[in-house]
Amino acid sequence: MTQPGVQDVEGLLRRLAPQVLGVLVRRYGQFDACEDAVQEALLAAFGQWQNDGIPEHPRSWLVAVATRRLIDEIRADRARRAREDAVTDPEDRYEPGPDEPETSEHDDTLTLLVLCCHPALTPASQIALTLRAVGGLTTAQVASAFLVPERAMAQRISRAKRMIKASGMRFELPPEGDRAERLRAVRHVMYLMFNEGYTASAGSQLQRVELAEEAIRLTRTLHRLAPADGETAGLLALMLLTHARRAARVSANGSLILLAEQDRSLWDQRAITEGLALVEHALASAAIGPYQLQAAIAAVHSEASSAEATDWHQILVLYGLLERIAPNPVFTLNRAVAIAMVHGPLAGLAELAKAEGDERLAGHHRIEAVRAHMLELAGDRSGAAAAYRAAAQLTTSLPERRYLEARAAVM
Amino acid sequence: MKYMLLIYDNADTRELFFGPEGKALGEEIEALMAELAASGELVGGEALADPAQTRSIRVRNDVPVVTDGPLAEAKEHFGGYLIVDCDSAERATEIAARWPNARFAAMEVRPIMSSGGGQDL
Numbered sequence: 001m002t003q004p005g006v007q008d009v010e011g012l013l014r015r016l017a018p019q020v021l022g023v024l025v026r027r028y029g030q031f032d033a034c035e036d037a038v039q040e041a042l043l044a045a046f047g048q049w050q051n052d053g054i055p056e057h058p059r060s061w062l063v064a065v066a067t068r069r070l071i072d073e074i075r076a077d078r079a080r081r082a083r084e085d086a087v088t089d090p091e092d093r094y095e096p097g098p099d100e101p102e103t104s105e106h107d108d109t110l111t112l113l114v115l116c117c118h119p120a121l122t123p124a125s126q127i128a129l130t131l132r133a134v135g136g137l138t139t140a141q142v143a144s145a146f147l148v149p150e151r152a153m154a155q156r157i158s159r160a161k162r163m164i165k166a167s168g169m170r171f172e173l174p175p176e177g178d179r180a181e182r183l184r185a186v187r188h189v190m191y192l193m194f195n196e197g198y199t200a201s202a203g204s205q206l207q208r209v210e211l212a213e214e215a216i217r218l219t220r221t222l223h224r225l226a227p228a229d230g231e232t233a234g235l236l237a238l239m240l241l242t243h244a245r246r247a248a249r250v251s252a253n254g255s256l257i258l259l260a261e262q263d264r265s266l267w268d269q270r271a272i273t274e275g276l277a278l279v280e281h282a283l284a285s286a287a288i289g290p291y292q293l294q295a296a297i298a299a300v301h302s303e304a305s306s307a308e309a310t311d312w313h314q315i316l317v318l319y320g321l322l323e324r325i326a327p328n329p330v331f332t333l334n335r336a337v338a339i340a341m342v343h344g345p346l347a348g349l350a351e352l353a354k355a356e357g358d359e360r361l362a363g364h365h366r367i368e369a370v371r372a373h374m375l376e377l378a379g380d381r382s383g384a385a386a387a388y389r390a391a392a393q394l395t396t397s398l399p400e401r402r403y404l405e406a407r408a409a410v411m
Numbered sequence: 412m413k414y415m416l417l418i419y420d421n422a423d424t425r426e427l428f429f430g431p432e433g434k435a436l437g438e439e440i441e442a443l444m445a446e447l448a449a450s451g452e453l454v455g456g457e458a459l460a461d462p463a464q465t466r467s468i469r470v471r472n473d474v475p476v477v478t479d480g481p482l483a484e485a486k487e488h489f490g491g492y493l494i495v496d497c498d499s500a501e502r503a504t505e506i507a508a509r510w511p512n513a514r515f516a517a518m519e520v521r522p523i524m525s526s527g528g529g530q531d532l
Contacts, residue, residue, distance in 0.1 A: 148451075149455070399527075
């Protein structure tokens with residue numbers, strides 16, 4: 001065996017993590033204990049495989065080690081409770097062998113995703129648990145991705161697992177009737193995870209797990225498991241088309257570069273090609289939904305060779321559709337921007353007044369930032385400066401604050 | 412979203428917290444801290460020693476000028492902080508309202524700046 005690289009080992013472990021967890025939970029139940037045991041097995045493998053090479057049957061290796069940890073834990077637990085009554089020992093049921101056929105792998109991973117994204121959990125818990133149980137990340141990695149102490153993240157994860165246990169959720173796919181709703185919850189968690197990574201990646205000096213890339217990886221998995229689902233394809237397309245701009249979003253000194261000013265030659269063409277194909281196929285073959293429409297809007301930007309060449313008429317039509325099928329103040333705000341680009345800044349400002357009334361956007365810096373931009377386009381420089389300053393006070397992002405202060409200064 | 416909860420004292424709160432009634436208040440604080448630790452919302456926090464030990468430093472013309480005591484004489488002074496990572500400003504406010512100092516002096520809740528870039532404007 002040749003010595004594998006750290007990334008090879010980590011990549012393999014993270015792919016195998018949900019499969020191994022699926023095997024254990026189906027055999028022994030106890031999602032929470034199994035999940036701990038798999039984590040320990042992953043950590044053991046991470047150290048050992050780098051030195052000794054990857055075993056011939058890595059999945060079986062992990063299942064065997066995780067099962068051993070689970071047994072140890074059950075025994076210790078039993079001793080702790082000084083309980084004598086015999087439970088079937090997992091050891092009696094497990095016979096290690098070559099990697100078993102992975103026929104159930106798909107169902108297991110989907111079941112795990114649905115379980116970790118259960119609507120009873122808070123979004124923060126859903127994301128944390130998904131990253132650990134399905135993404136195969138360690139608690140320390142999840143904690144560093146959110147810049148919180150490992151202890152706090154460990155608490156969130158174990159609390160989420162306790163809730164799953166207490167609610168009596170079973171390790172099986174939800175009945176057909178509930179499945180669409182539960183898949184929708186999984187997509188929402190992926191979307192939040194991506195946004196967290198996307199907004200956090202700029203200018204951060206810290207070594208962090210790339211949350212946006214992890215969200216793409218998991219959404220890709222979900223798309224593979226539910227290929228006919230148009231909204232999952234739409235979400236994956238939206239992520240790819242947005243992530244394709246990452247190199248152009250931040251300047252060398254860490255400041256933000258807006259879409260209109262980005263160097264489009266830095267956009268990742270491979271991601272764009274894949275995203276475009278996904279969204280075209282989804283729109284042509286599946287029921288239309290908000291992720292597909294957002295991806296279609298991102299696609300219009302991707303297809304423009306310059307900011308000036310952007311087809312704002314099409315974007316306006318798409319935002320109109322979006323507002324109709326999924327009313328949301330953020331879409332209203334974005335639609336106001338599209339109106340300003342098509343019909344001029346005064347029409348945009350009139351539309352903005354409507355979005356302002358929505359209390360979900362109250363105090364949000366984006367309203368002021370959009371107003372500032374429209375006033376700037378309308379030639380009202382002092383009004384624009386005041387709105388840029390108001391937006392600067394409201395944002396909690398350092399690069400955004402710098403950008404907005406700089407705009408206010410040049411007005 | 413991370414928030415700093417700034418804990419304020421006034422002339423009486425230190426005596427109150429370290430006096431005979433302080434035990435119950437201390438237990439109240441410990442219970443709240445344990446709850447926040449268990450929920451995974453607690454990021455960190457510290458209590459500050461008595462404001463009498465404050466030094467204020469200003470550098471003028473490259474010369475540090477050090478004075479004893481806080482910058483401004485005020486009825487309320489900064490006594491410690493808590494950092495929480497929670498779902499909303501409402502939740503952070505709720506935590507602040509349960510901290511005993513809110514009843515005797517005051518608490519402030521302030522969002523923490525992130526180095527992230529936010530969304531495309």
